[in-house]
Amino acid sequence: MEYSKLPKLNIGGLLIAVLLGILVAVGLYQAQVRGLMPSSNLSFPKVQNLQTEIVVKEENAIIDVVDKTSSSVVAIGINKRVINLEDRTIGTGFVVSKEKGIIVTNKHVVSDKGQYRVITKDGQKYDVKKIYRDPVLDLGIVQIEGSSIPSLDMGDSSKLKVGQTVIAIGNALGNFTNTVTTGVVSGLGRKVVAGDISDGSLESLDNLIQTDAAINPGNSGGPLLSSGGQVIGVNVATTEGAQNIGFAIPINSVKQIVDEFVQKGFVSRPYLGIKYRFITKDVAILNEVPQGAYIQDIAEGGPAQRAEVKIGDIIARINGQTIDAENKVADIVSKANIGASLTLTVWRSGKQSDINVTLGESPAQ
Numbered sequence: 001m002e003y004s005k006l007p008k009l010n011i012g013g014l015l016i017a018v019l020l021g022i023l024v025a026v027g028l029y030q031a032q033v034r035g036l037m038p039s040s041n042l043s044f045p046k047v048q049n050l051q052t053e054i055v056v057k058e059e060n061a062i063i064d065v066v067d068k069t070s071s072s073v074v075a076i077g078i079n080k081r082v083i084n085l086e087d088r089t090i091g092t093g094f095v096v097s098k099e100k101g102i103i104v105t106n107k108h109v110v111s112d113k114g115q116y117r118v119i120t121k122d123g124q125k126y127d128v129k130k131i132y133r134d135p136v137l138d139l140g141i142v143q144i145e146g147s148s149i150p151s152l153d154m155g156d157s158s159k160l161k162v163g164q165t166v167i168a169i170g171n172a173l174g175n176f177t178n179t180v181t182t183g184v185v186s187g188l189g190r191k192v193v194a195g196d197i198s199d200g201s202l203e204s205l206d207n208l209i210q211t212d213a214a215i216n217p218g219n220s221g222g223p224l225l226s227s228g229g230q231v232i233g234v235n236v237a238t239t240e241g242a243q244n245i246g247f248a249i250p251i252n253s254v255k256q257i258v259d260e261f262v263q264k265g266f267v268s269r270p271y272l273g274i275k276y277r278f279i280t281k282d283v284a285i286l287n288e289v290p291q292g293a294y295i296q297d298i299a300e301g302g303p304a305q306r307a308e309v310k311i312g313d314i315i316a317r318i319n320g321q322t323i324d325a326e327n328k329v330a331d332i333v334s335k336a337n338i339g340a341s342l343t344l345t346v347w348r349s350g351k352q353s354d355i356n357v358t359l360g361e362s363p364a365q
Contacts, residue, residue, distance in 0.1 A: 058165075062182055065167055065229040070178050071121050072152045073222060075171040076105055076128075076142070079115040092170040092222035093118065093142065094152050094231065097262045101126070101147030104258060105221030106236055107133045110140040118144050121178050132267050135330045135362070138205060138236050139254055140221070141261050152223060154258075155230030157209070157250035160185055165227045166211050168235055168246070170219030183213030183244070192237055192247050208247040209233045215246030224248040270340065271362035272333050273302020278325070279314065290347045292316040292323040307357040310348065317345035333359065 076091045091109030096102050103118060110116055116128040126144035133140050164185050172179035187210035211224065215238045224233035233248030260267050275297035284291040293315040298305050319342055321327045336342065336359055344355045 061227055062165075062167060062180075065225055065227065066169070066180050068229045069152055069223070069225060070169055070180070072150050073121065073169045073178060074103060074149065075119040075177050076103075076109055076221065077117050077119060078112060079117055091218060091220045092235070093140075094169075094221075094223040095147070095149045096151050096154070096258055098147065098149060098151045100262060100265075101144040101149070102258075102262055103142045103144065104234060104254065105140045105142060106234065107138045107140045109221045110142060116142065118142070119177075120149060130265070132261055134254075134257060134267070135269065136328075136334045137249060137253060137257075139234065139249065139257065141258065141267075143265075152225075153230045154251050154255060155226050155228070155232045157232045157252045160188060160209065160232060160250075162187060166213055166232070167225040167227070168211070168213040168215055168219060168222060168248075169225070170215070170222030170235060172214075172216045173218045175218070179216075179219070181214040183211050186210040186212050186245070190247060205236065205247070205249070207250060207253065208236065209250055211246050211248060212244040213246060214244070215248075219246075267362070268338070269362040270333050270336050270338050270359040271303060272329070272342075272357065272359060273299035273304045274309065274329075275299075276315070276329060278323075278328070280325075290314055290316040290352075292347070293329045303357050303360045307344075307355050309344065309346065309355060309357070312348070314347040315344050316347055316352065319343050320345075 072095045074093050074095070076093050078090060091105055093103040093105035093109070096104050110128075110131050110133065116131065118126045118128060120126075126147060128142045129145055130143040131140060132142075162185050166183055166185055168181045168183075170179055171177050190208040190210045192205050192208055209224065209232070211233075213224070215235050217238075219235050220237070222235045223231045224235055226232050231251050233250055234254060235246065235248045237247045238245065257267055274293075274295050276293040276295050279287075279289065279291055279294050281291045295304075295309065295311055295313045295315070298309060298311055315323055315329060317323060318327075318329065318332050321332065323329060333342075338359055338361045340359050342357050342359065344357055346353055346355050
């Protein structure tokens with residue numbers, strides 16, 4: 001029987017292969033020792049563990065912000081007897097000056113007459129001794145005495161980016177104090193018309209921050225915070241019938257006003273001395289009157305009264321500018337100087353006439 005011949009063993013090639021294997025093994029061992037390669041007993045982290053770590057970091061960041069800032073957020077109430085209840089909380093505010101007890105909120109939170117109170121997170125109550133209501137922004141500033149409430153740092157709203165994390169703290173629904181909600185900046189430069197369309201009392205708020213952080217009634221006036229714990233907005237409104245859409249006034253829009261109040265104890269602004277509601281075009285047509293500002297009240301001794309403007313007048317134009325949702329009385333007045341003369345085109349008893357008014361300086365409130 002014939003057998004196939006086996007190839008001769010190449011001793012030299014085998015020795016070379018063994019030596020190369022030893023060199024490679026030594027090289028790998030040295031790389032592991034020096035930390036250049038993971039050792040065989042190490043394993044790569046699982047994706048699930050990475051996701052958990054990210055979530056925990058985000059949660060801790062939010063917890064840190066809340067711990068740092070929540071004691072500076074207060075509930076604002078008015079001391080009225082309503083069905084045998086007192087100190088009805090109606091909104092939120094946040095402290096901007098610990099030394100002077102100055103708190104920022106919304107104008108509509110402190111729009112009624114009455115004795116307002118501030119209630120802290122730990123239940124302390126302070127009477128409000130001074131209120132400033134800005135005629136253009138929905139901004140209110142209140143001052144209390146004997147405060148030791150820490151103040152919040154104000155950020156820079158011009159650097160906001162859509163998608164960044166934000167945190168809202170407020171007195172949700174007037175009952176749930178220091179409620180925390182989170183979300184992102186959903187949009188910038190938004191415009192919102194607030195008020196009641198049924199009676200034409202609409203007001204336009206411009207350049208707002210839109211967020212999906214829940215902002216409920218009672219949250220008004222609370223801070224919208226960055227993930228670094230700085231105030232980047234003042235929560236102001238939500239949209240009826242929509243979900244996850246809230247709005248805040250950018251903090252850069254209110255810094256100058258707040259700084260002036262902190263330094264002087266008042267804010268110097270041009271002053272006309274009227275309270276009005278805007279009559280929309282539809283309401284004007286229905287009632288056969290001009291579109292414009294319907295005067296509901298006139299300040300005693302103010303510029304409007306001195307010029308013989310009357311309650312019930314409708315201001316249709318100021319210096320030739322039609323009063324509508326874009327051109328508001330408050331905006332036009334705020335851009336003028338104290339002592340400036342304005343020509344009001346007024347509708348009264350079916351007739352229009354021009355009235356010249358000299359603007360005064362807004363009184364301390």
